[in-house]
Amino acid sequence: MSLLEVTSLGKEFDGLRALEGVSFSAEPAQILGIIGPNGAGKTTLFNLISGIYPPSSGKIHFQGESILNLKPHEISRKGIGRTFQIVRPFQNLDVETNVLVALGQRFYPSLWRSTRSYRQPEILQEAGVLIREAGIQSFAKHQTKNLPLGIKKRLEIARALALRPRLLLLDEPSAGLRYEESTQLMDLIRKVCAQGIGVLLIEHNMHVVMDLCRRILVLDHGCRIAEGTPEEVRSNPLVIQAYLGKET
Amino acid sequence: MISGYVITILITVAIYAILAHSLNIITGHAGQISLGHAAFFGIGAYTSALLYTEAGLPFWLSVSLAAIAAGMIGALLGIPCLRVRDDFLAITTMGINFVVEAVFLYIPFFGGAMGIGGINLPGWFGREMSKPEYFILILAVFGLLLLVDYRLGRSWIGLAWASIREDERAAEAMGVDVVRFKVMAFILGSMIAGLAGGFYAHFLTFIMPQNFGFPMSIVILSMVVFGGIGTRWGPLLGALILGILPEISRPIMEYRTFVYGLLLMFMMRFQPEGLLGSESLLMKGIRRLVPRSAPSR
Numbered sequence: 363m364s365l366l367e368v369t370s371l372g373k374e375f376d377g378l379r380a381l382e383g384v385s386f387s388a389e390p391a392q393i394l395g396i397i398g399p400n401g402a403g404k405t406t407l408f409n410l411i412s413g414i415y416p417p418s419s420g421k422i423h424f425q426g427e428s429i430l431n432l433k434p435h436e437i438s439r440k441g442i443g444r445t446f447q448i449v450r451p452f453q454n455l456d457v458e459t460n461v462l463v464a465l466g467q468r469f470y471p472s473l474w475r476s477t478r479s480y481r482q483p484e485i486l487q488e489a490g491v492l493i494r495e496a497g498i499q500s501f502a503k504h505q506t507k508n509l510p511l512g513i514k515k516r517l518e519i520a521r522a523l524a525l526r527p528r529l530l531l532l533d534e535p536s537a538g539l540r541y542e543e544s545t546q547l548m549d550l551i552r553k554v555c556a557q558g559i560g561v562l563l564i565e566h567n568m569h570v571v572m573d574l575c576r577r578i579l580v581l582d583h584g585c586r587i588a589e590g591t592p593e594e595v596r597s598n599p600l601v602i603q604a605y606l607g608k609e610t
Numbered sequence: 611m612i613s614g615y616v617i618t619i620l621i622t623v624a625i626y627a628i629l630a631h632s633l634n635i636i637t638g639h640a641g642q643i644s645l646g647h648a649a650f651f652g653i654g655a656y657t658s659a660l661l662y663t664e665a666g667l668p669f670w671l672s673v674s675l676a677a678i679a680a681g682m683i684g685a686l687l688g689i690p691c692l693r694v695r696d697d698f699l700a701i702t703t704m705g706i707n708f709v710v711e712a713v714f715l716y717i718p719f720f721g722g723a724m725g726i727g728g729i730n731l732p733g734w735f736g737r738e739m740s741k742p743e744y745f746i747l748i749l750a751v752f753g754l755l756l757l758v759d760y761r762l763g764r765s766w767i768g769l770a771w772a773s774i775r776e777d778e779r780a781a782e783a784m785g786v787d788v789v790r791f792k793v794m795a796f797i798l799g800s801m802i803a804g805l806a807g808g809f810y811a812h813f814l815t816f817i818m819p820q821n822f823g824f825p826m827s828i829v830i831l832s833m834v835v836f837g838g839i840g841t842r843w844g845p846l847l848g849a850l851i852l853g854i855l856p857e858i859s860r861p862i863m864e865y866r867t868f869v870y871g872l873l874l875m876f877m878m879r880f881q882p883e884g885l886l887g888s889e890s891l892l893m894k895g896i897r898r899l900v901p902r903s904a905p906s907r
Contacts, residue, residue, distance in 0.1 A: 412783060434782040444783055452776035463773045467785030469766040476766040525785060 363426050365390050365560045366411070366442075366529055371420035373406055373584075380406040381584040384420070388529060393551065393561040395575030397568075397595075399604055402581040404564045405447055408531050411562075412444050413437040425528065439467060443522030444531040447564070449514045453507035457498060457517055460506060461489045464524035489524070496520035496550060512543035519550060529560045536567050548574055572596075580604070617741045623853035624748040625810050630833040630845035631755055632802035637831070638840035639768065640795035641775025642692065643700045646707030647830050650800040652822025654680040654807025656714060659726045659817055669732030673808035680804020681797050688796035692789060695778075707824050714819035725818035729811050748809055752846075755802060759842060771795055775840070825867045832870040835877050838886030847885055 364387035373381040381403040388394050396404050410417045413434040422429050429437055438444075443464075452460050462480055465488060469475045493499050496516045501509055506517065515535055522530055532551065536544040548570060555561050565571045571578060572592045580588040580595055582604040588595055595601055612620075633647045658676035661667045667675070691702050714720045731739050732747075739747070762768045770791045773781035782788050811817050833852050838844025852873075856866050877884060885892050 414779070433787075434779075435785050435787045438783055438785040446780070446783075450777050450780040452773055452780065454776060455772060459769070459772075463769055463781070463786070464784040466766045466769055470770060470786060470791075476770070477762070478766065479764045480766050480769050481764060521784065 364388060365425060366562075367421075367423040368407075368411070369421040369423075371407070371410060371422065372418050373403075373410055373415070374418045379584050381410070381417075381581075384581065384584070384586050386579050386586065386589060388560045388562055390528065390560045391555055391558045392577065393555050393563055393575045395571040395578040395592075396562060396564045396581065397566070397571055397578060398581035398587075401583075402604075403584040404581055405533060406584075407581070408444060408533055408562070408564065411437075411531060412442060435470075438525055438527075439471075441526070441528040442531065443525045443527035443529070445515070445518040445522055445533055445535060447533040447537070449511065449518055451506040451514050451517055451521070454505065456503050456505055457493060457509070457513075458486075458489055458502045460517055461492050461521050461524050462486075464521045465489060467525055492520045492524050495523070495553070497546065512539050512547070515539065515547060516550060519547075519554070523554065523559075527559060529562070530554060531562045531564075533564045534566060535563070536565060536570050544570060612742065614741065617745060619854065619857050621741065621745050621748060621813055623849055624745060624752060625806050625813070626830075626833060626849035626853045627846045628748070628752050628755060628806040628809070629803055629830050630837065630849045631752070631759070632799045632806065633830050634834050634840065634845045635759070635762075635802070636795050636799035637834060638844075639763075639775065640771040640792055642792055642795065643696065644703040644799075644827075645700050645824070645831065646703035646705070646710075646827050647799070647803055648822045648824070648826035649707040649710035650680045650684055650803035651807045651810070651826065651830070652710055652714060652819070653683055653800075654804025655811040655817050655822065656720060656726070656807075657804070658808035659729050659811040660720075662730075662812070663726060663728050669730075669812055673805065673812070676808035676811075677801045677805040680807065681801030684800025684804075685793060685797045688793050688800070689789075692792040692796060704824065704827075707822075707827050711819050711823045714822070720819075723819065725816060726811075727816040729815045729817070731812055731815075744813065751805070751809075756842065763842070767791065767794065828867060828874070829870055832874050835874055835884055838884030838890065841884065841886040844884050844886040 366388040368387065369385050370383045371381060372383060384407065396407065398404055409415055411422060413429070413432055416430070424440055424442060429440060452463060462485065465485055466480060493502050496519055498513050498516050498520065501513055506514065535547055535551065539547065544567065551561060551563070551574060563571070563575060576591060578590065578592055578595045579586060580601050587600045587604060588598045629651055633644060636642050636644050654676040657679040658672045661672035661675055662669065687706050691699060694702055715723060731744055733739065770786045773784060773786050774788055774791060778788055829852070833848035834845050836852060837846065837848025852870065881890050883890050887893065
């Protein structure tokens, strides 16, 4: 049984096919790269897995259990964390409080427990560990909106890790980052994977994908056109055609 | 001895403070705009008035039931309401206000345009409570509510509200059940507004549908925005200033809603965080005078 099993997933928006018959699976402690030209349906795929909207067809099983009709907060509680292509930190809260929101996941379902204070020593300590792991401890008390993009991106990962996920969906984590920032981020992703967490990584930066992933899924116009090792994908004529166009 | 006039203003301001505080839970803490908060103020006032005059229940019971009724109706109306966002929510809540006012006005049971009279101040120790005593009672209730607010602000509920206010989509990805926490804010805010309504009815001794119309909702919202949306003391400050302002400048009494509208526009343009918002001119000035590390919200 795979960690995540996606079977012939499809999504239509008012007749526009964003995704069609996409199948793949993800395993623990592995990074699966998802690449494809703009508009290939990569982010749509993430939004379907995390429950932002329901698929038009197909199945999604997480740890052997269908998550098709679950709401986003239920899916996150099942153990799927995510980041956003355009970062969405809680801008007016500081970095620590951002992480605390995610740590509250285990308290929110119970009315009684959610009336308790969130400033408990053991919770703060847990947040501290996550923030340190992401390497952003010197910004812990900073209001998020003033931080550089690289820090915000690492905060989003720290926040997703606070959910104690089994699977992490990363939507273009290195986009817009300087070279050093993106290498730091790659180290962080490797560390996450080494903890046994499965990672789905949408990425435009081929250098990052080829370096991090042992398996890559290629989407184009909503369809899966290839899957394999970086070498296989790189030499696949369909992939070359999707990226560079057909020779005429 | 304080004059009857002053005590009347004080009681009105204290009721406004509770009311603004209750809207602050919905709009300030959970970030959900409501343009119909006067409806729940009215539901509380009418419930309390009817239970007192028709069913003969004592003040304490009628006011408590008023809060519960407003909370229940708040939940009922809140559930469909809070599935819509932003501008749709503003219009839906506005609609609720008009419907509730129309119910009071056109259903004879609620006294129609004549309203309900014969409501009295509560009694205790075998006599009717004096107005200063009533003022202290309301003040005590407000103090209690501030304590609850403080407690909630530090709780997981407060944190969930903050995350929803900041970014709903990110909040639900963090395991926050957005609809549930919004409805919670709506119920609590409506309950407290209902409580304020009960106090108001027993103070005015006579209530009419117009007391709880859309203009009143704007007045409440102005107080919250003016004082500092989402802050703990902002609603009180807003209620104080906007409650006393028309009294000290009688001539503008007639133009109250007009002035409030202008103030609302002015604040939104130049001081969107209100007088007590962390980035407001007032708070910046205070920080300059009393230097200390910036408080994290």
